[in-house]
């Protein structure tokens with residue numbers, strides 16, 4: 366089960382859990398009401414997983430690629446991670462499947478409060494179009510974090526759609 370909670374106000378080091386005190390956990394049902402969907406899959410068979418195929422077919426995810434979030438594999442690593450953690454939104458769903466490693470998606474609830482969603486190997490998550498969000502690796506960085514990305518239409522549709530929030 367995916368773990369999610371409200372963030373504390375300080376959040377000095379984004380790679381720490383930064384749970385609000387007292388703890389305010391967020392359940393799957395609350396995430397679903399925000400339009401966030403979640404599946405637990407077997408990442409070791411992602412190349413031939415009928416469950417993944419079924420989701421892709423039902424939700425019309427026509428393409429998929431894999432990005433490895435490491436200094437060695439990702440050009441402009443620091444800049445990219447900074448970009449991922451800058452609050453933004455997209456005109457289409459954001460679809461991510463953690464093939465290895467772990468990290469956090471932060472999303473704003475209806476009252477603009479941050480909810481942190483911890484994702485790890487095997488977690489597949491979709492954020493709806495128009496939800497403000499950001500992503501960071503967690504303190505386990507360096508274990509070989511690999512993210513599957515998917516989408517509808519041409520892959521290029523996902524790039525260049527960052528829209529930093531100004532308020």
Ligand SMILES: [Fe+2]
Nearest residue numbers: 453455459498
């Ligand atoms: Fe995004």
